[in-house]
Amino acid sequence: MRPTGDHDADGSTTPTPGRRRRRNRLLIFLAVFALLAGSGLVAGGYYFDSVPTPTDLKLPESTTVYYADGRTPMAKLGAENRTIVPYDQMNDSAKQAIVAAEDRTFWTNKGVDFKGVLRAAWANVTGGQRQGASTLTQQYARVAADLRGVTYSRKLREAVVAWKLDDTYSKEEILGFYLNTVPFGRGAYGIEAAAQTFFGKTVRRDAPPQQQLTQAEAMVLCAMVKQPEADPADPEGSPGYDPRRNALAKQNSIDRWNYIRDGMVKLGYLTSEQAANLAYPDSVRPIDPTAGRSGLDRPTGLVVHHVLGELRQTEPFRGKPDEVIRDGGYKIVTTIDKRVQDAAEAAADIRRDTAPEAVRGQPKNWQAALVAVEPGTGRVLGYYGGSSGSGADYAGWYRDENGQARGFGQHPPGSSFKVYDLAAAVEDGISVKQRFDSPDTKEFPESGRTKGSAAGPIRNAEHAPCQPNCALWEATVASLNVTYFELTEKLGTAKVIDMAKRAGVESMWETVKGNPQPQRVDLRTEPADEVARRFSTEVGIGQYGISVQDHANGMATFAAGGKRAEAHFVRSVTKGDEKVWGEQLKQTDLGLDQEAINQLDWTLRRVRAAKLDNDWDSAGKTGTWQAGQSTTQNVHTWMVGWTGALASAVWLGTTDGKPLRTTGGSYEVYGSTGPGPIWRQFMADATAALKLDPDKYRFAEPAFPDDAPETTTPTPPPATSSPTPSARPTPSTTPSRPSPSPSRRPTTLPTISPSLSPLPSLTPSKTRKPR
Incomplete structure (x- = not known):
């Protein structure tokens, strides 16, 4: 949803297109010049030549393993907890809240905070501290560079990438890239994973209304983007914005939620009356230490191993590394009936x-x-x-x-x-x-x-x-x-x-x-x-x-x-x-x-x-x-x-x-x-x-075409304390201890994964007998 009118969302008068274009070029030229002077022309040329675009990125997306009903999750696989939802399939709650929280000029800017770039350039030349104040597009550019394995070291790279993104993609596309990429805390990457992790809801607009993320809930999530996790050096004093972490974090969350609410009024997403009636939600789920686990620590974790082993033999995945399955964003429905x-x-x-x-x-x-x-x-x-x-x-x-x-x-x-x-x-x-x-x-x-x-x-x-x-x-x-x-x-x-x-x-x-x-x-x-x-x-x-x-x-x-x-x-x-x-x-x-x-x-x-x-x-x-x-x-x-x-x-x-x-x-x-x-x-x-x-x-009765079977003593109820009569012959060979290893296996006992201790061995028995 874009705001309309002759003024920018922050109230400033919008320059004519020609004047704005000339101003932007001048500012970027000055920023580039200053940064190149500090980092070298070779490095500057590298930044220009290696611009990553969203099409270059293959975002790791969680694969979810489900029970047979296709609705109940069994395990989540992958390096990151992320479920990608296309922009046009998201409801408006997070789209509006993130713009109000992080970049209120998003719909009108050229993807670059020019003043911030100049501040960074000056700091680079003078040896000052690195500066922030990035647009959503710049923030995405920074994440994109990290995903590509490129160490981000200059504000210039962020600005150039953001500028090119803004020239290549629509605002809607860029916002979709951003919402599916950024971390929200508790190991959740992207807005859908965050909605599920913090509220047990979804951003999909085709879900039943009661299951969709609300505007107030989205504002809580978008507040966390500023600092998704507590500062490990001072987790109590700098806990971030997860309201379940401690009292200070909750107050941080409430303060930023109010800031976002005010921004949504200024942007026209809420009326003053709607904002006044909007309540901060206290329905954030408690922090669960096991929530980030994949589910492999439960008995059904063994099922997941069998699932992966089975899929490795199928045409779509044969000969491919496991990351293709784990990080591919697949929905795997198993045969396991949860009731059984x-x-x-x-x-x-x-x-x-x-x-x-x-x-x-x-x-x-x-x-x-x-x-x-x-x-x-x-x-x-x-x-x-x-x-x-x-x-x-x-x-x-x-x-x-x-x-x-x-x-x-x-x-x-x-x-x-x-x-x-x-x-x-x-x-x-x-x-x-x-x-x-x-x-x-x-x-x-x-x-x-x-x-x-x-x-x-x-x-x-x-x-x-x-x-x-x-x-x-x-x-x-x-x-x-x-x-x-x-x-x-x-x-x-x-x-x-x-x-x-x-x-x-x-x-x-x-x-x-x-x-x-x-x-x-x-x-x-x-x-x-x-x-x-x-x-x-x-x-x-x-x-x-x-x-x-x-x-x-x-x-x-x-x-x-x-x-x-x-x-x-x-x-x-x-x-x-x-x-x-x-x-x-x-x-x-x-x-x-x-x-x-x-x-x-x-x-x-x-x-x-x-x-x-x-x-x-x-x-x-x-x-x-x-x-x-x-x-x-x-x-x-x-x-x-x-x-x-x-x-x-x-x-x-x-x-x-x-x-x-x-x-x-x-x-x-x-x-x-x-x-x-x-x-x-x-x-x-x-x-x-x-x-x-x-x-x-029901079982059918046999015909017994020759004669009726002999009558015997009626069958007693199931035994609970005495054995069923049977025999104990001595085998003609002397079996060694059972082995968990199929043929052509290493002689050492296997483990489930390289990080685990060996499986327990069995004590050999000279002779064993059946019963």
Whole structure:
């Protein structure tokens, strides 16, 4: 909004255009001459030849990462907190206030305060102090020079740049450049970031009126431009104009706000009556020490790492440095549903009072991880790999900007891996009611598990009612390893691994002789026959590490009736109105017919730890992996499963590789008693938060075309203090400690970023056993 009339805004008579032009040229000539005399003709020529214009500048603009709703921010990335809003999309509040605060002749001057330039020239010649009194255009020129990395040392540069800017761009453009560039304090650069930081509002004129920055609020912000931050040498005596800093700063703010208000009356932006009715706003948000942080210090900080790792593989960002994403001003919408994420953190962060009672107050080396995936889409709806994005990721791994693998998300799955064995069996036409010889111990000469071998025969830890001859479904509920080792031999390790791969397990960690750390095998790229040679029959009982994220995606595939989708974290990337990238949802069919899916659901819903108390049909499987030769001490415990609407995997272990031991000294920690309560609480809370109808996701009953399944004792409610019966075979190989590093990684443990301490290592165990 420009003032009109025959006089300048400060009341002086406007010279004719010709007289004004001649006067300006004379003043600039005198200023240039004086400054060149003091700084040298060479330097003066450099200033003229290196004038930066706004088109030369690439302002770093914050990229914001959002939850799936596209409205709730998760994290802000970038070197500076800045969100650029085009001038014509800003409301008038800040445009008017900044002119009244900093340059009341802005609309009529030539971009240069000629008197100020002469004062600076004289000070330069005489050795006096540097002078101020710059126009908005000069202030922008100074900022532009700093952004270009050019040290501003003379008033001449500012004046020449400002003069050229004024000749090249309209006043509106220059004011837009200025408002999107200058600092306002609290780390906010540009008026939009300031409006959000100080008032939780926006300057966009297309926003609802109640969300737009008001005139009075804009005046508070524009007062801060004079001194955005406190003087570090005297923060109490020279605190600036942030009214929340201290009493002196608030009085400074009020005084300058009144000065701006008077200027707005003189400029015609306010009438005297409007000014008299305008109240100083006391709604400035308190100073939040964490407000300037990016959000990477929260559990969702790990999600951001996965988001960046995923985007680095997309066409718009492949091969480009991370600054392109972080400082590009993008809006990244993730797949993370805040309702699901809140439920995940409440259940899996065992340091919180919201975690299940069974896992609260336990030793500090206890650690849980949880990943939830939407069946049919592969969208990761919830992810908890640790309490901070600057810490270890126990749920998965990703590649950083340099291609290095980061994270710590692989753990032996134990009996929870049997879901893939069972799926491979029903795909192969093996009915879940087919009976298997299931003694307490059994030799398997083909796999080297005999009495004379170092590992010995496979044995079951406890006796199930159906033994010594059990239907496959009974052996599944009882987690009999003798049965599942035989099943794996019958199917072949290649078929079991292939089922896991097709369902969603993309990586497994093999034990390499002579290497202290298991190495990652990419199941997607390695030939199937080569993969099968890397893993022994023990794969069927969960000896080899997988990630929580992959396991959750595998469960989502079964929840979707055998339709596999790629697990992913990004829904869309936009910049302004431009769509930069969007998710491409696609499914692959496992090839399981409906009867196979029904038998899978029917069997796994009988696992007592998978029973939910909220009327949802649910299926799942527990698992443990033990320490050394122990039959009672577990290092890794699992609970995985699904409903028709949500699938998730939970791991509970230790950060140092020591066995799980309760504060009471008990080693009795199992899949049903540790991760089981976490899984059940999360699944109940998440499905409730999503407000879905369980009747739409009922499991179908299998046909069992041959005979009806044997009747058994009714399934009891979920266990909370006793383990699910299972076996503890001794593997034929001696796995070394789990490694967070994929293959072809450095031998040292990775860190999330170079500035962080190494991730915790795991204590090697001579032999581990599944449960």
